[in-house]
Amino acid sequence: MKMWRCTVCGFVYEGDQPPQACPKCGAPAEKFELISEEQSKIIERARRTNQLHSDLLAALAKVEAVADAGIEDNLDPGCLRTFTKAKEVARLVRQFSVAEIQIHVNKGKWG
Ligand SMILES: [Fe+2]
Incomplete structure (x- = not known):
């Protein structure tokens, strides 16, 4: 096609x-x-990976929401530390994924 x-x-x-x-x-x-056919193949190849990044971003958004609820709940210092760390890690990985998607767009691995 x-x-x-x-x-x-x-x-x-x-x-x-x-x-x-x-x-x-x-x-x-x-x-x-x-x-071009070559570029079309690159786009086809990258579609699954881009979908995986999209799924990862959705999962990270859930982690952030749970972390926010845990931070607000604030049962004890250990819980607060855990949920705060979860939020920090989720945000970090989200930015990794966003940066990778940006690279894909810039290299034509998108479409
Ligand atoms: Fe258009």
């Missing part, structure tokens, strides 16, 4: 021909450029 990228908004369309108009921004077909 060929991939086409809208040069106006970055939307990636899959099909033998570009769409009549970009589904996202409405730009006409001539605003689409064909993504």
Whole structure:
């Protein structure tokens, strides 16, 4: 399946021909450029990894919410330390994941 990228908004369309108009921004077909087969394979390969990053970010958001509840609950110093550390680690790993996604976007491992 060929991939086409809208040069106006970055939307990636899959099909033998570009769409009549970009589904996202409405730009006409001539605003689409064909993504090379090599680049299409890179995008395909990275989709699972990008989905895993998305799943990881969702899981980390849950960890942060639980940590916030634990910090607010504040039963004793050990609990407070544990939940505070969990929040700190979740935020750190979230930034790792966000940075990795940014690298993927910059290298075209996205679409
Ligand atoms: Fe577009």
